[in-house]
Amino acid sequence: MKILVCISKAPDTTTKIAFTDNNTKFAADGVQWIINPYDEWYALVRAIELKEKDPSTIIHLVTVGEADAEPVIRKALALGGDEAIRVNAGSGDSYYIASQIAAIAGQGAYDLIFTGKETIDYNGSSIGGMVSELLNLPYVSLAIKFELNGASAVITREIEGGEEVCEVGLPVVVSCQKGMAEARIPNMRGIMAARTKPLKVVEPAAVDSLTSIVSFELPPAKAGVKLVPADNPAELVRLLHEEAKAF
Amino acid sequence: MSVLIFIDQSEGHIKKASLEALSYGTEIAGKSGIAAEGIILGNVSEDIAALGKYGVKKIYHVDNAALNHFDAQVFTNAIAEVVQRSGAKVIVFSNNVDGKSVAPRLSVKLKAGLVSGAVALPDTSNGFIVKKTVFSGKAFANIALNADIKIIALNPNSFSVNTGGEGSAEVVKTDVKVEEAKVKVTSVNKVKGEVPLSEADIVVSGGRGLKGPENWGMIEELAKLLGAATACSRPVADTHWRPHHEHVGQTGLAIAPNLYIAIGISGAIQHLAGVNRSKIIVVINKDPEAPFFKAADYGIVGDAFEVVPRLIEEIKKVKGVA
Numbered sequence A: 001m002k003i004l005v006c007i008s009k010a011p012d013t014t015t016k017i018a019f020t021d022n023n024t025k026f027a028a029d030g031v032q033w034i035i036n037p038y039d040e041w042y043a044l045v046r047a048i049e050l051k052e053k054d055p056s057t058i059i060h061l062v063t064v065g066e067a068d069a070e071p072v073i074r075k076a077l078a079l080g081g082d083e084a085i086r087v088n089a090g091s092g093d094s095y096y097i098a099s100q101i102a103a104i105a106g107q108g109a110y111d112l113i114f115t116g117k118e119t120i121d122y123n124g125s126s127i128g129g130m131v132s133e134l135l136n137l138p139y140v141s142l143a144i145k146f147e148l149n150g151a152s153a154v155i156t157r158e159i160e161g162g163e164e165v166c167e168v169g170l171p172v173v174v175s176c177q178k179g180m181a182e183a184r185i186p187n188m189r190g191i192m193a194a195r196t197k198p199l200k201v202v203e204p205a206a207v208d209s210l211t212s213i214v215s216f217e218l219p220p221a222k223a224g225v226k227l228v229p230a231d232n233p234a235e236l237v238r239l240l241h242e243e244a245k246a247f
Numbered sequence B: 001m002s003v004l005i006f007i008d009q010s011e012g013h014i015k016k017a018s019l020e021a022l023s024y025g026t027e028i029a030g031k032s033g034i035a036a037e038g039i040i041l042g043n044v045s046e047d048i049a050a051l052g053k054y055g056v057k058k059i060y061h062v063d064n065a066a067l068n069h070f071d072a073q074v075f076t077n078a079i080a081e082v083v084q085r086s087g088a089k090v091i092v093f094s095n096n097v098d099g100k101s102v103a104p105r106l107s108v109k110l111k112a113g114l115v116s117g118a119v120a121l122p123d124t125s126n127g128f129i130v131k132k133t134v135f136s137g138k139a140f141a142n143i144a145l146n147a148d149i150k151i152i153a154l155n156p157n158s159f160s161v162n163t164g165g166e167g168s169a170e171v172v173k174t175d176v177k178v179e180e181a182k183v184k185v186t187s188v189n190k191v192k193g194e195v196p197l198s199e200a201d202i203v204v205s206g207g208r209g210l211k212g213p214e215n216w217g218m219i220e221e222l223a224k225l226l227g228a229a230t231a232c233s234r235p236v237a238d239t240h241w242r243p244h245h246e247h248v249g250q251t252g253l254a255i256a257p258n259l260y261i262a263i264g265i266s267g268a269i270q271h272l273a274g275v276n277r278s279k280i281i282v283v284i285n286k287d288p289e290a291p292f293f294k295a296a297d298y299g300i301v302g303d304a305f306e307v308v309p310r311l312i313e314e315i316k317k318v319k320g321v322a
């Protein structure tokens, strides 16, 4: 079994979001970078769990990013995984990034390709779908449970108002979310081992982005809260009903 | 040239999010003076022609039982065939479960530019620029779609349903090549009668302040009374007081209902990220310093166990239920 886990770096969830260069760039100065939570907690940890069950499993991590992505990929290696590949590319849109991942995936004969359900910065939820189309593979999105059953996978995925269970032959691309695995933290042994695990750097394939970011904006500030005394919920109901017309 | 809108169905019923997508796509078409057309895959038990009231003039219906169940790969190929036939230049999806799965695939197949999580109509004064949420709702980005074909996945609850259209839509029964899905669905488990959280107009949400799962009775009662869906903060789902799918926030579901009522939730930055696009936020928290009040429109500083039951009584009065 050979698994490719897609890893993205993302700003820490407490980051104050601000922009520079006339609102065209994310203000990345001083930002603490983490592994995108969906990639870490669910995609990577589930892959590690599969390897714990079957130690012959090989896990490769792939990230598309410049050298500043390396601490994050090392941290991912400290959790688990055998080696990492960094595609040495600056920014591009989802199509550009998916094309880089597909180029790596296409060479590695992977049985499984895991991504997080989305990144917490650009919220594209597109990489898994795009990679699967580029490789002409089946795609199961929003997976909340994943089990192997011989040469196929049994996956529970979210649907509106519930969930469904499906079965699919390998190879398959899966986007992962809560439920797939229990988040864990790297231990000392893992951190030491990560230092010597191979981290290959490859140059990007020539691909053009299909979209570009023109500018960013912040949501307008709220006008301020209207407080209602605790002993007068009737007033809150009146305000919601008559002023806000919320129901 | 046309705008093609994907009309998503489940068990033969058209999803509400698709009505928003229809209204949105129709408006784009109107502004550019081109036709608005819809596409439905699978058997449908509702009156398709009646969707004309959302402004769409023509609907391609691939009435094939093999499409009753969603599969990203099969749907991508079916939609691509209709896109080719209709010459659509703009394709609109809802950014819901199915849309998130099929729109990226289709964008690769058609070499189309994709913006997912759109919240506003495109600005075509200089190119084709669409506003979307980024940083889990903490900001917006304006994205230029530079390819010939453009795909927009519209966030649920971001665009009002518009029923101003006239007459019924022409339904064109359409055949496309439908291959066998590689993904076999073996069981579907839907919570009957519950409003799906992503589509809900009103959401009642509970946090750790509710002390334990046994106290969710009043949350459910309030939700039922308002026709609302229920949600929760992350620690509540992590400790299994509530199911995972109710978890909202930066690492859960991002929602944008008309009304979000947060009870016993502190309003941590990661929680706010997923809910701050709600039109009206009501916070009930016993701590006047709770950060959530800064993001709220209305609030009560008080003990949820006293306030919520009284709130329920007052709403019953307004709604005229005993």
Ligand SMILES: Cc1cc2nc3c(=O)[nH]c(=O)nc-3n(C[C@H](O)[C@H](O)[C@H](O)COP(=O)(O)OP(=O)(O)OC[C@H]3O[C@@H](n4cnc5c(N)ncnc54)[C@H](O)[C@@H]3O)c2cc1C
Pocket (backbone or CB within 6 Å): A013, A037, B206, B207, B208, B209, B210, B232, B233, B234, B235, B236, B247, B248, B249, B250, B251, B252, B263, B264, B265, B266, B267, B268, B269, B270, B271, B274, B284, B285, B286, B287, B290, B302, B303, B304, B305
């Ligand atoms: C990487 C990362 C990602 C995260 N993602 C998310 C996410 O997606 N969603 C999310 O929700 N959180 C997320 N969190 C967690 C977040 O930081 C908070 O810890 C969490 O939101 C707190 O949940 P809470 O408000 O229910 O609990 P608490 O912070 O414990 O707040 C409980 C609140 O209830 C109030 N209260 C207590 N008793 C009563 C009473 N009787 N009546 C009224 N009010 C009462 C208290 O005053 C308090 O404000 C994330 C954290 C990290 C680090």
